[in-house]
Amino acid sequence: MTEAAAPRPLEGIRVLDFSTTIAGPHCARLLADMGADVIKIESPDGDLMRSRPVQRQGAGTMFGQLNAGKRSIVLDLKKPEAIAAVKALVKSVDILVENYRPGVMKRLGLDYEELAKINPRLVYGAISGYGQTGPGASRPAYAPVIHASTGYDMAHLGYQQGRQRPDNCGIFVADYASGAYAMGAILAALHQRHVTGRGQMVDVSMFESLVGMLLGEVNRAQFDFQMPSRPMYGPVEAKDGYVMLATASEKTFQDMATAAGRRDWLTDPRFEKYADRRMNWDQFVDEFEAWSRTLTVKECVAALEKHGVPCSPYLTVTEALQDPQVAHRGSLCTIEDKAGAFQSPAPPFRFSGSALQSGPKVADLGEHTRSVLAEAGLSDAEISSLTD
Numbered sequence: 001m002t003e004a005a006a007p008r009p010l011e012g013i014r015v016l017d018f019s020t021t022i023a024g025p026h027c028a029r030l031l032a033d034m035g036a037d038v039i040k041i042e043s044p045d046g047d048l049m050r051s052r053p054v055q056r057q058g059a060g061t062m063f064g065q066l067n068a069g070k071r072s073i074v075l076d077l078k079k080p081e082a083i084a085a086v087k088a089l090v091k092s093v094d095i096l097v098e099n100y101r102p103g104v105m106k107r108l109g110l111d112y113e114e115l116a117k118i119n120p121r122l123v124y125g126a127i128s129g130y131g132q133t134g135p136g137a138s139r140p141a142y143a144p145v146i147h148a149s150t151g152y153d154m155a156h157l158g159y160q161q162g163r164q165r166p167d168n169c170g171i172f173v174a175d176y177a178s179g180a181y182a183m184g185a186i187l188a189a190l191h192q193r194h195v196t197g198r199g200q201m202v203d204v205s206m207f208e209s210l211v212g213m214l215l216g217e218v219n220r221a222q223f224d225f226q227m228p229s230r231p232m233y234g235p236v237e238a239k240d241g242y243v244m245l246a247t248a249s250e251k252t253f254q255d256m257a258t259a260a261g262r263r264d265w266l267t268d269p270r271f272e273k274y275a276d277r278r279m280n281w282d283q284f285v286d287e288f289e290a291w292s293r294t295l296t297v298k299e300c301v302a303a304l305e306k307h308g309v310p311c312s313p314y315l316t317v318t319e320a321l322q323d324p325q326v327a328h329r330g331s332l333c334t335i336e337d338k339a340g341a342f343q344s345p346a347p348p349f350r351f352s353g354s355a356l357q358s359g360p361k362v363a364d365l366g367e368h369t370r371s372v373l374a375e376a377g378l379s380d381a382e383i384s385s386l387t388d
Helices: 023-033 061-067 080-090 112-118 143-149 152-157 173-196 206-211 215-222 250-259 274-279 281-292 297-306 324-329 369-375 380-387
Strands: 014-017 037-042 071-074 095-098 123-128 201-205 235-238 241-245 311-313 332-337 340-345
Touching (some): 014 023, 023 037, 023 061, 023 095, 023 123, 023 173, 061 340, 080 112, 080 380, 143 206, 173 201, 201 206, 235 281, 235 297, 241 297, 250 297, 274 281, 297 311, 369 380
Parallel strands (some): 014 037, 014 095, 095 123
Antiparallel strands (some): 235 241
8 A cells, every 4th residue: 555545543533623823723733734633623713822923814824724624613602502412522532632711621520530430541642731630730821931930041142142031032942842742641541442452641831841942951951060161053254144053973073073174173282182172162162163264144044054964054944945855755735725725844754655645725713613513412402502
């Protein structure tokens, strides 16, 4: 069977997606790309990302990127009839994803303990700012708040020279990290269900997701640690811009010295051993830039890459997406909504024995309400009472 003809990895798996904004929708979008039937439950106003830019004829591309390939139903969860409809749906689903503040689903009567009575095989994934338990569980959080509360912002921006205040939030790392962690944990629980016959709750904390990414920072925070004279991963200046290079191994350092024509660095007592090199990195960068400033960015990168040194110019996103590797890998896929087609990042993984498919359609708000509720066994009259 060819890859294109083979079923996708999660064919036959059904998901109820209660999540909004970024973290939960990102998790559920990846499940949809792998073949799961993802049913997105939205309020009558819709996911707030539907109204966020970039907007084209009333269609938001960020919403489309996060929710392509899902079916959309509208339920007003303030109504008992809607709660009953959800419980009817739960009987035939494998996974539920939500990212409300802890306690919200319990107040609705849709928490794991309640739904597991209806479907003991349910894998219930809950993403929250600080986890479902503990003194901080009820604190509201979005990614920028998590970036500040974990030390991520200070670790990421604290080295920047000349800053008088922390920088503005850019990429919502906490959202994407926790969404990806949630996907992995949910699939692990789904696998364990084959052994136990029962589902379970998966409790994912955005705070812990981001703390887990602070490898050096968490270790340095526990012990007396002398900081290097200058960060070892930072920009070096060329004639017309900057280059990032990563000297993570002894071989890389040797290759970098060769590229710069400075093999004498390899026996220089300031730089020969890693521990000394690290503490004298400011002196090393000064000497390296005496060479790199004589070259354009393009010339500097070419010289370094010739000797196998990992490096890159600083690119804009527009420039990065023009890299031939993007087209070769299919890193972007075409998504369609009511305003037309646009490009969206595809999953960063591939399977040798089965295909992935992103989207390609973005559902209109409530587009599948009637058909999905009919699949759950609701009568025409019951569906009409909900949709009207």
